[in-house]
Amino acid sequence: MTAQILDGKATAAAIKSELAARVEALKARGVQPGLGTLLVGDDVGSQKYVAGKHRDCAEVGIASIQRELPGTASQEDIEAVVRELNDDPACTGYIVQLPLPRGVDTNRVLELMDPAKDADGLHPMNLGRLVLNEPAPLPCTPNGIIELLRRHDVEINGANVAVVGRGITVGRSIGLLLTRRTENATVTLCHTGTRDLGAKLREADIVVAAAGSPHLVLPEHVKPGAAVLDVGVSRDATGRIVGDVHPDVAEVAGWLSPNPGGVGPMTRAMLLANVVQAAERAAEAGSVG
Numbered sequence: 001m002t003a004q005i006l007d008g009k010a011t012a013a014a015i016k017s018e019l020a021a022r023v024e025a026l027k028a029r030g031v032q033p034g035l036g037t038l039l040v041g042d043d044v045g046s047q048k049y050v051a052g053k054h055r056d057c058a059e060v061g062i063a064s065i066q067r068e069l070p071g072t073a074s075q076e077d078i079e080a081v082v083r084e085l086n087d088d089p090a091c092t093g094y095i096v097q098l099p100l101p102r103g104v105d106t107n108r109v110l111e112l113m114d115p116a117k118d119a120d121g122l123h124p125m126n127l128g129r130l131v132l133n134e135p136a137p138l139p140c141t142p143n144g145i146i147e148l149l150r151r152h153d154v155e156i157n158g159a160n161v162a163v164v165g166r167g168i169t170v171g172r173s174i175g176l177l178l179t180r181r182t183e184n185a186t187v188t189l190c191h192t193g194t195r196d197l198g199a200k201l202r203e204a205d206i207v208v209a210a211a212g213s214p215h216l217v218l219p220e221h222v223k224p225g226a227a228v229l230d231v232g233v234s235r236d237a238t239g240r241i242v243g244d245v246h247p248d249v250a251e252v253a254g255w256l257s258p259n260p261g262g263v264g265p266m267t268r269a270m271l272l273a274n275v276v277q278a279a280e281r282a283a284e285a286g287s288v289g
């Protein structure tokens with residue numbers, strides 16, 4: 001068997017053209033959505049991701065507000081920029097690029113954000129709303145994974161899903177999304193403390209590998225025909241991306257997301273979707289437009 005490709009690049013391009021039409025409609029009502037980003041430090045990967053987010057904004061007609069601080073910035077410096085973005089009317093939604101430098105209290109920074117401007121769905125209020133099944137911006141990577149599966153007609157309803165990795169942007173929240181009645185999956189969250197990871201993976205119809213551990217998922221771990229999403233990003237000595245999934249998994253899986261070109265572009269598309277949706281909600285509520 002050779003897995004069919006879950007093409008994140010093409011799917012994200014289709015979503016972006018849908019979003020561009022919604023942005024046009026907002027602009028016709030006098031509403032200009034604007035995405036802010038705060039990047040702290042000089043991590044090359046993070047710089048690339050943030051640059052990509054602003055390229056996407058330009059493509060769909062969302063305005064860009066870029067803030068950068070050096071890696072030596074203090075907690076207070078970072079919080080001052082968060083307050084500025086909270087108060088800036090041109091910034092209708094924003095993100096703080098993660099991870100923040102060692103020593104910075106990330107939770108305190110996220111808690112200080114205006115939840116109405118949280119374009120990443122990572123503010124504790126919005127994660128709480130997700131738990132309560134109330135409308136909220138959805139975390140971008142988990143939402144991107146679900147959208148990628150849906151748009152390729154991969155059955156989620158009733159599926160056994162194994163997630164590997166318990167990080168804040170993927171592992172912790174994806175179970176909340178997949179176990180909603182609308183998705184109806186059964187989720188096992190695996191991590192470094194999981195005994196017999198292989199056995200958990202072999203039971204799964206869908207594997208989400210988000211551990212950041214190069215080639216952790218091997219062909220013998222995968223049920224024939226399963227959908228495998230490669231989310232983890234490590235880099236080899238030349239700076240090339242190495243995913244969590246061994247390339248030979250393509251011989252066993254039914255579906256496989258490439259890395260790069262799979263979940264990454266979907267993460268960016270879902271960020272734009274959150275910005276557009278928040279602007280639409282605000283316009284409906286009459287606060288703008």
Ligand SMILES: Nc1nc2c(c(=O)[nH]1)N[C@@H](CN(C=O)c1ccc(C(=O)N[C@@H](CCC(=O)O)C(=O)O)cc1)CN2
Pocket residue numbers: 045048049052095096097098099120140141169241259260261262263264265267268
């Ligand atoms: N505030 C946030 N920080 C981080 C998030 C997040 O959702 N919010 N997720 C990741 C990084 N990330 C988004 O910020 C992200 C990762 C990957 C890509 C992407 O398009 N990757 C390309 C490859 C790019 C390359 O060559 O390096 C791909 O997969 O094709 C976009 C965004 C952690 N931080």
